[in-house]
Amino acid sequence: xxxxxxxxxxDLSKKLNYIKTDxxxxxxxxxxxxxxxxxxxxxxxxxDIGRVKKEFRNKKKPIVIVTGCVAQAEGEVLLEKExxxxxxxxxxxxxLLEKIIKNIEKKFKKINITEFDVIxxxxxxxxxxxxxxNISSFLTIQEGCDKFCKFCVVPYTRGPEFSRSINELLNECxxxxxxxxxxxxLLGQNVNAFNYCGIKLSDLIYEISKIxxxxxxxxxxxxxxxxxxxxxxxxxxxxxxxPLIHLPVQSGSNKILNKMNRKHTVEYYIDLIRKLKKVNPLxxxxxxxxxxxxxxxxxxxxxxxxxxxxxxxxxxxxxxxSSRAGTPxxxxxxxxxxxxxxxLVIFQKRANEIKMRYRKKLFNKPAKVLFENKAKDNNKYFGxxxxxxxxxxxxxxxxxxxxxxxxxxxxxxxxxxxxxxxKIKNKEFAA
Numbered sequence: 294x295x296x297x298x299x300x301x302x303x304d305l306s307k308k309l310n311y312i313k314t315d316x317x318x319x320x321x322x323x324x325x326x327x328x329x330x331x332x333x334x335x336x337x338x339x340x341d342i343g344r345v346k347k348e349f350r351n352k353k354k355p356i357v358i359v360t361g362c363v364a365q366a367e368g369e370v371l372l373e374k375e376x377x378x379x380x381x382x383x384x385x386x387x388x389l390l391e392k393i394i395k396n397i398e399k400k401f402k403k404i405n406i407t408e409f410d411v412i413x414x415x416x417x418x419x420x421x422x423x424x425x426x427n428i429s430s431f432l433t434i435q436e437g438c439d440k441f442c443k444f445c446v447v448p449y450t451r452g453p454e455f456s457r458s459i460n461e462l463l464n465e466c467x468x469x470x471x472x473x474x475x476x477x478x479l480l481g482q483n484v485n486a487f488n489y490c491g492i493k494l495s496d497l498i499y500e501i502s503k504i505x506x507x508x509x510x511x512x513x514x515x516x517x518x519x520x521x522x523x524x525x526x527x528x529x530x531x532x533x534x535x536p537l538i539h540l541p542v543q544s545g546s547n548k549i550l551n552k553m554n555r556k557h558t559v560e561y562y563i564d565l566i567r568k569l570k571k572v573n574p575l576x577x578x579x580x581x582x583x584x585x586x587x588x589x590x591x592x593x594x595x596x597x598x599x600x601x602x603x604x605x606x607x608x609x610x611x612x613x614x615s616s617r618a619g620t621p622x623x624x625x626x627x628x629x630x631x632x633x634x635x636x637l638v639i640f641q642k643r644a645n646e647i648k649m650r651y652r653k654k655l656f657n658k659p660a661k662v663l664f665e666n667k668a669k670d671n672n673k674y675f676g677x678x679x680x681x682x683x684x685x686x687x688x689x690x691x692x693x694x695x696x697x698x699x700x701x702x703x704x705x706x707x708x709x710x711x712x713x714x715x716k717i718k719n720k721e722f723a724a
Contacts (some may be wrong), residue, residue: 294431294433294436294480294481294482295326295327295328295443296431297431297432297433297480298326298327298360298384298387298433299324299326300389300423300424300425300431301421301423302324302326302360302390303424304418304421304422304423304424305388305390305391305418305421306322306324306388306390306391306394307424308391308421309391309394309395310375311312313603316342317345318348318352319349319449320345320355321355322355322358323345323355323356323357323358324357324358324359324360324390325338325341325342325357325358325361326361326362327359327360327361327362327364328361328362328363329361329362329363329365329366329446329450329617330398334362334363334687334697335363335367335371338359338363338371338375339374339375339713341696342357342359342375342377342378342420343457343682345357345377345662346377349603350393351425353695354377356379356380356394356397356398357377357378357379358378358379358380358381358382358390358393358394358397359378359380359381359382359389359714360381360382360383360384360390361383361384362383362384362446362447362450364381364382364383364384364407365383365384365385365407365449365451366446366449366450366618366619367575368381368405368620369405370381372403372405377492377686379397379403379404379405380393380397380403380404380405380406381404381405381406381407382404382406382407383407383408383450384430384436384450384451385408385411385414385436385451385452386406386407386408386414387414387415388414388415388417388418389406389417393406394509403516409415411436411437411455412455412689413510414526415457415461416425419461419464419465422468422530422668423465423468423469424471424472425469425472425474426474427473427474427475427665428470428473428474428475428476428611428663428664428665428666428693428694429474429475429476429477429478429509429663429665429677430469430476430477430478431477431478431480432462432465432466432469432477432478432479433457433480433481433616434456434457434479434480434481434487434494434497435454435455435456435457435480435481435482435483435484435486435487436451436453436454436455436481436482437451437453437454437482438451438453438454438482438483439453439483439486440483440516440518440554440555440556441554442543442553442554442555443552443553443554443585443620443621443622444553444583444614444617444620444622445617445620446617446619446620447482447520449619449620451482453547454482454483454486455485456487456488456489457489458489458490459489459497459500459712462497463500463501463504466501466504466507467504470504470505470506470507471506474506474507474590475506475507475508475509475511475663475694475696476507476508476509476510476511477501477507477509477510477511478510478511478513479494479497479498479510479511479512479513480503480512480513481512481514482514483511483514483515483516483519484513484514484515484522484523484605485512485515485516485524486516486519493521493523493524494512494524495521495524495526495527496523498510498512498527498531499527499531501533502531502532502533502534506673507533508513508533508696509535509663509679509696510531510533510534510535510662511532511534511535511681512538513539514541515538515539515541515660517540517541517542517555517557517561517562517565518555518556518557518561518689519712520540520565525568525569525572526572528569528572528576529572530571535604535677535679535680535681536573536575536576536577536680537576537577537578537579537607537608537679537680537681538569538577538578538579539578539579539580539581539608540562540565540566540578540579541580541581542562542580542581542582542595542600543555543581543582543583543586544583544586544589544596544597545559545582545593545596545597545598545599545600545601545646546559546589546592546593546594546596546597546601547559547560547596548588548593549586549588549589549593550626552586552588552622553583553622554621554724555607559596559600559646560674562600562601563600563604565603566578577607577651577680578604578607579606579607579608579609580604580609580610581609581610581611581612582597582601582604582609582610582612582640583611583612583613583614584597584611584612584613584614584633584636584637584640585613585614585627585628585630585632585633585634585636585637586614586622586628587614587622587625587626587627587628588625588626588628589614589628594636594640597640598639598640598643601640601643601644601647602643602674604648605647605651606644606647606648607647607648607680608648608650608681609640609641609644609647609648611637611640611641611644612637613630613633613634613637614627614628614633645706648706649706652682652704652706652709653703655682655699655701655709656702656703656704657700657701657702658700658701659699659700659701659714660678660679660680660682660684660698660699660700660701660709660711661678661697661698661699662676662677662678662684662686662696662697662698662699663676663677663695663696664676664686664692664693664694664695664696665677665693666693666696667691667692667693668685672687672689673685673686673687674686674687674688674692674693676692676697676699678709682704682709683707683708683709684699684701684708684709684710684711685708685709685710685711686699686710686711686712686713688713697713697714699711699712699713699714700712700713700714
């Protein structure tokens with residue numbers, strides 16, 4: 294979502310005749326778009342700004358703006374602690390960037406805008422075409438969260454759940470398709486909670502699937518409790534909808550899920566997986582796990598390992614619990630850090646074993662790959678298969694924007710390597 298926001302921030306800055314630069318030393322305006330989900334996010338802000346200060350020690354100071362969730366959560370503190378910052382802008386206020394930069398240029402006072410005016414934000418963004426030219430493009434359809442998981446800062450930095458209108462989404466999707474997008478990933482903090490005047494996520498996917506140039510559709514991130522039957526059915530009926538579902542479970546222990554206020558049980562989660570596999574047996578899953586959540590015992594951790602083994606997620610993102618100020622879980626007694634670290638090592642080792650076992654089954658088999666870009670130094674092309682696995686192939690032909698059948702030769706935890714499947718012209722060699 295921050296990548297989507299960053300692209301839109303650039304669209305806004307172009308109205309003031311700013312262009313992107315890869316060289317910090319050329320910068321007139323430095324915008325740092327931040328995320329507050331992970332630990333030490335604020336420290337990274339100060340570190341990045343420190344690098345800018347060092348670069349411009351003997352030069353004219355650039356405009357420095359911090360936006361995103363760290364700005365929302367700690368705006369006043371940032372401005373007080375780091376005088377080099379000119380403005381902090383929350384994620385629901387960055388549509389005001391043009392006005393803010395103009396005020397800074399006029400030497401107005403420091404600016405802190407962190408209101409939750411998401412309707413005004415998208416009303417303004419709808420007036421500016423999305424200029425992204427990525428083959429695989431993001432589209433934010435929903436923001437905010439009403440679930441209030443006790444570990445999560447999102448409801449306090451992004452606000453309540455808000456769904457954009459289907460007309461503005463389809464218009465933006467058509468713009469992206471006209472820009473060259475072949476794949477659209479629909480984004481939301483709780484993307485399957487999307488509901489605009491009774492129009493649900495499944496309805497939106499059906500409509501997007503009618504756009505000719507869009508060949509693949511994905512969505513992330515889903516909450517298990519919002520996975521309705523119509524969305525399950527969409528996975529059976531819409532061929533453009535990819536068969537990988539990212540479905541965070543966070544823990545394999547019902548006790549911990551209850552402490553987290555996740556609103557689902559392990560049994561409910563497993564039953565949902567079964568329903569999705571029933572309508573499409575090719576469906577695979579990835580998930581998120583929090584290790585060492587307050588109150589987690591050895592047995593709770595073993596329950597998470599058991600779930601990992603039962604579902605066999607093809608990708609698992611696991612992290613040690615990271616306390617967030619202002620969240621209910623921050624007040625709870627923390628699991629010993631050394632114990633949490635040991636558990637994480639065990640968990641990630643097993644997750645990687647499952648992942649590599651899955652990947653080895655792909656070797657010497659065909660995969661449909663959408664190619665997104667080319668490496669700068671050779672004829673290697675990067676793309677992704679239907680399960681979002683990274684694939685690299687060498688080719689003398691330009692593959693960008695095309696879906697090609699590739700034979701997977703080998704791979705590692707991060708990347709699969711393949712070759713173009715050659716058409717056999719001589720019938721003697723045909724199987």
